[in-house]
Amino acid sequence: MRKQTFSLQGVDLSCIRDDRVLFEGLSFELRAGQVLLLEGKNASGKTSLLRILCGFREADAGQIKWCGEAINDSDYYVDMAYVGHLDGVKKELTVIENLKVSLALSQAGQYSIQQALVKVHLDDFDDALVQTLSAGQKRRLSLARLLITNKRLWILDEPFTSLDTAGIILIETLMTEHCASGGMIFLTSHHDLHLPDVDVHRILLS
Amino acid sequence: MSLSNAFFAIIRRDLILALRRRSEIANPLLFFILVITLFPLGIGAQPHLLQSIAPGIIWVSALLAAMLSLDSLFRSDFDDGSLEQILLSSHPTSLLVLAKIIAHWLVTGVPLLFVAPLLAVFLGMPTQSIGILLLTLLLGTPVLSLIGAIGVALTVGLRRGGMILSLLVLPLYVPVLIFASNAVEIASTGLPVHAQINILISIFVMALVLAPWPTSAALKMSIN
Numbered sequence: 001m002r003k004q005t006f007s008l009q010g011v012d013l014s015c016i017r018d019d020r021v022l023f024e025g026l027s028f029e030l031r032a033g034q035v036l037l038l039e040g041k042n043a044s045g046k047t048s049l050l051r052i053l054c055g056f057r058e059a060d061a062g063q064i065k066w067c068g069e070a071i072n073d074s075d076y077y078v079d080m081a082y083v084g085h086l087d088g089v090k091k092e093l094t095v096i097e098n099l100k101v102s103l104a105l106s107q108a109g110q111y112s113i114q115q116a117l118v119k120v121h122l123d124d125f126d127d128a129l130v131q132t133l134s135a136g137q138k139r140r141l142s143l144a145r146l147l148i149t150n151k152r153l154w155i156l157d158e159p160f161t162s163l164d165t166a167g168i169i170l171i172e173t174l175m176t177e178h179c180a181s182g183g184m185i186f187l188t189s190h191h192d193l194h195l196p197d198v199d200v201h202r203i204l205l206s
Numbered sequence: 207m208s209l210s211n212a213f214f215a216i217i218r219r220d221l222i223l224a225l226r227r228r229s230e231i232a233n234p235l236l237f238f239i240l241v242i243t244l245f246p247l248g249i250g251a252q253p254h255l256l257q258s259i260a261p262g263i264i265w266v267s268a269l270l271a272a273m274l275s276l277d278s279l280f281r282s283d284f285d286d287g288s289l290e291q292i293l294l295s296s297h298p299t300s301l302l303v304l305a306k307i308i309a310h311w312l313v314t315g316v317p318l319l320f321v322a323p324l325l326a327v328f329l330g331m332p333t334q335s336i337g338i339l340l341l342t343l344l345l346g347t348p349v350l351s352l353i354g355a356i357g358v359a360l361t362v363g364l365r366r367g368g369m370i371l372s373l374l375v376l377p378l379y380v381p382v383l384i385f386a387s388n389a390v391e392i393a394s395t396g397l398p399v400h401a402q403i404n405i406l407i408s409i410f411v412m413a414l415v416l417a418p419w420p421t422s423a424a425l426k427m428s429i430n
Contacts, residue, residue: 051430054290054294055294056290056293056426056429056430057430075296077294077295077296078296080294081294082290082291082294084287084290085287086285086286086287086290087286087287088286088287088288088290088291089286089287089288090219090223090282090286090288091286092222092223092226092227093219093222093223093226097219097222100215101215101216101219102291103207104207104211104212104214104215104216105207105212105215105291105292105295105297105302106207106295106296107207108207145291
């Protein structure tokens, strides 16, 4: 029943960087169960838009609304998770220690830490220091963070970077599951997204 | 999880990190010890002079050691993206930042408290003022971490923020330096030092309450 009430709206957003207009008058709406794929060539403002959605940057014009309210007046940050270019994990900590900190910073979700590690095939590495992991494994670890918390909106910046084919299929499965359970995903990707069971919308930035 | 969980998880995380990169603890402490031991060598066989400037030497060294350690407060979190995750948490950022500052003080300030009495004896400081020295360090070093955090938060996004950081932070350290070293000096003459200690307590409480807000605001600016 709560499903219908959640939505992320961008109204007339624009972003200007160094006198260059990246995008102007951009509006979109993302509802529960949907995926919004942001496309565009390099330097077209994809990451800037994601960082505006995270609240790291202010939009030069326009507004972002979560469930109809401005993001700073709503429970937006309780419900959103961001995985960016940077993994956001400490390389001197073990896999488990990293996930425990992430868990402490938000609310526990569907999976326990152990279950999430099994899901992303890192269960044999739980006591390994992150600096001993490969780039793809670090990526999986930062995506495991999404599973242990109960975030409804996932904002993903190139989630498939450095993942192998199996890893990509795995993440696509997890994304399908997330949308089936009423979640929503806003992502950028250069990889062809293969999500047959999900309502995928596209925005092209140029 | 609750706010207290998050608060202690961050303190715990930063302490584990400090233990794994030992230099973070060792550098400021080693600097503190080295500077203080060099003074008697530089000044020569003048025990009275040394004794009278001992409070100043110890406090100036503590202050510089704190400055030296400041950059590590947010640098690695900024570089690897952990800071973004902390700022995105639904918990109040200022309290999470306070947790980081407390961890920083435990790692860089507390060790100074342990070696300071030893170095004080080494400089010929009278026994009655060593207690006061410890008290001023106990009240003063957290202030150095708290005020320093504002400066680091402002400069962490800059590539070469070191110089600006010291220009920003050093003037704010001066009151602590004046009252703390004055208290130790007066204590060695046997006079009461309540006034200085009370002022240090008020500076400490003010910094504790006021510093986390500008720090979290500055971090949000730096991350953009």
